[in-house]
Amino acid sequence: MDPVRNPFSPGAGSQPPELAGRKTIIEDARIAIERVLLDKPGRSQMFLGLRGVGKTVLLNAVEKLATERGHITSMIEAPENKSLGEQLLPRMHQVLRKLSVVANGKAKAHEALRALRSFASAFKLQYGDLSIAVEPEAGVADSGALENDLPELFVRIGAAAKAVGKAWTLLIDEVQYLNERDLAALIVSLHKTNQAGLPVLFFGAGLPQVAALSGEAKSYAERLFLYPEVGALPERDAKDAIRQPVNDEGADIDEDALSEIFLKTKGYPYFLQEWGHQSWNLAGGERITIDDARQAETTTLKRLDEGFFKVRFDRLTPKEREYVIAMAQLGEGPYRSSDVADALGETPQSLGPRRAQIISKGMIYSPSHGDIAFTVPMFNEYLMRNLSSLD
Structure with missing residues (x-):
C-alpha cells in the first residue's frame, strides 16, 4: 500500500491515529478540567506506566482538552539535571503575562509577578532575556526554601486565574526524574491551591515507582492525586488501534493479521504502532494479511532494536x-x-x-x-x- 497514506507514526509522544483504550482516563481528566472552572474541586492525576505505553500521548491529549476549555497550560519534561524551579520560572512568568492583560486579573497578576520576582532572586534563577518588570515583594516566596516558596507562588497564580474566570493546568512528563525536594515542593503547592479552592490542576506522567516516590515525599499525596495505570491494551482495544486507522484510509486488515500483531506486541501501544506501520508498507493490495503481519516482524524488531531499545541500553x-x-x-x-x-x-x-x-x-x-x-x-x-x- 502507498506509504504516503500510512496512518501509523511510531515515535516518542506521537499521537496515534486511534487513542484506543484510554477513554476512562480522558473522561476523568475532562471532568476535572471543567469542574475547576465552576469553582468545584477537581482531582489532579498522575499517569503511571512503563515506557512506550502512551503516557506522553495522554498528557498531550489532556493539554489539548484543557486549552479548548479555557485553561492556560504549561507543559514541561522533568530533566535529570535541572531543578524544578528553573524549569517552572519561564512557564509561570508566561502564565502571569497572559493573565495580566485581562482587566479583572491585572491586580492579582501584578501581585503574583512580584512574588515571582522575589522567587527568582531568592533562587538566583534566570532564563534568556527574562525581565520581570516589577519590584519584588519582601517576605513572599523569598525564603530560599522551595517547599515554602513554591506554594506561595502557586496560590498567587491560582488567585490571578480565578479573578478572570480561568484556570491553570500544569503538566509534567517524566516525573520520576524530580528529586525528592522538588517533588515534595510540587505536592505541597498543589495541596495548598486545592485547600484554597483555586483553579489549579496538575497532570503528571512517570514510571510506576512515582506513586511510591510521591508517598515518600508527602504522605497525603495518595489522597491528592488519582493514579491511573497506563498499561498494555487489552486485545479488543489493541485490535481497534490497528483496525480503525486502516479502515479510515479505505483499506482492510484480516482478523488473523490483527491476532498476530496483538500476539507479538502483547498490546503495548508503541509496538502496535511500529508493527502496524511495517505491515501497511508490506501489504501488496488494499488489505493487510497475516503474511504481511508475519513478514513485518523482521523489520519491526530491527527498528525497535536499533532505536527504542538500543537508545536505552546505551545509557x-x-x-x-x-x-x-x-x-x-x-x-x-x-x-x-x-x-x-x-x-x-x-x-x-x-x-x-x-x-x-x-x-x-x-x-x-x-x-x-x-x-x-x-x-x-x-x-x-x-x-x-x-x-x-x-x-
Missing part, C-alpha cells in the same frame, strides 16, 4: 549492562534482587549502589520489596535476542 555503564543482562537471563520478570546477585556471584548489598543507579536512570524499578523489573516492555527479549553482540 548504561558496562557494569550496569552486566546487571540487566543477568536479569534477562533469568527469564521473565519481575526478578528477585537476590537471584540477580547470585547470578553475578555477588551479594545484594554489594550490588545495591549499582541497582540504585540503574533505577535512577529509569531502566528498572521495584514493583515490591526485594523485586525488580524492567521499565521497558519486552526489554529482556531484546537483550536475549542480541546477547552475542552486547557482550
Whole structure:
C-alpha cells in the first residue's frame, strides 16, 4: 500500500491515529478540567506506566482538552539535571503575562509577578532575556526554601486565574526524574491551591515507582492525586488501534493479521504502532494479511532494536549492562534482587549502589520489596535476542 497514506507514526509522544483504550482516563481528566472552572474541586492525576505505553500521548491529549476549555497550560519534561524551579520560572512568568492583560486579573497578576520576582532572586534563577518588570515583594516566596516558596507562588497564580474566570493546568512528563525536594515542593503547592479552592490542576506522567516516590515525599499525596495505570491494551482495544486507522484510509486488515500483531506486541501501544506501520508498507493490495503481519516482524524488531531499545541500553555503564543482562537471563520478570546477585556471584548489598543507579536512570524499578523489573516492555527479549553482540 502507498506509504504516503500510512496512518501509523511510531515515535516518542506521537499521537496515534486511534487513542484506543484510554477513554476512562480522558473522561476523568475532562471532568476535572471543567469542574475547576465552576469553582468545584477537581482531582489532579498522575499517569503511571512503563515506557512506550502512551503516557506522553495522554498528557498531550489532556493539554489539548484543557486549552479548548479555557485553561492556560504549561507543559514541561522533568530533566535529570535541572531543578524544578528553573524549569517552572519561564512557564509561570508566561502564565502571569497572559493573565495580566485581562482587566479583572491585572491586580492579582501584578501581585503574583512580584512574588515571582522575589522567587527568582531568592533562587538566583534566570532564563534568556527574562525581565520581570516589577519590584519584588519582601517576605513572599523569598525564603530560599522551595517547599515554602513554591506554594506561595502557586496560590498567587491560582488567585490571578480565578479573578478572570480561568484556570491553570500544569503538566509534567517524566516525573520520576524530580528529586525528592522538588517533588515534595510540587505536592505541597498543589495541596495548598486545592485547600484554597483555586483553579489549579496538575497532570503528571512517570514510571510506576512515582506513586511510591510521591508517598515518600508527602504522605497525603495518595489522597491528592488519582493514579491511573497506563498499561498494555487489552486485545479488543489493541485490535481497534490497528483496525480503525486502516479502515479510515479505505483499506482492510484480516482478523488473523490483527491476532498476530496483538500476539507479538502483547498490546503495548508503541509496538502496535511500529508493527502496524511495517505491515501497511508490506501489504501488496488494499488489505493487510497475516503474511504481511508475519513478514513485518523482521523489520519491526530491527527498528525497535536499533532505536527504542538500543537508545536505552546505551545509557548504561558496562557494569550496569552486566546487571540487566543477568536479569534477562533469568527469564521473565519481575526478578528477585537476590537471584540477580547470585547470578553475578555477588551479594545484594554489594550490588545495591549499582541497582540504585540503574533505577535512577529509569531502566528498572521495584514493583515490591526485594523485586525488580524492567521499565521497558519486552526489554529482556531484546537483550536475549542480541546477547552475542552486547557482550
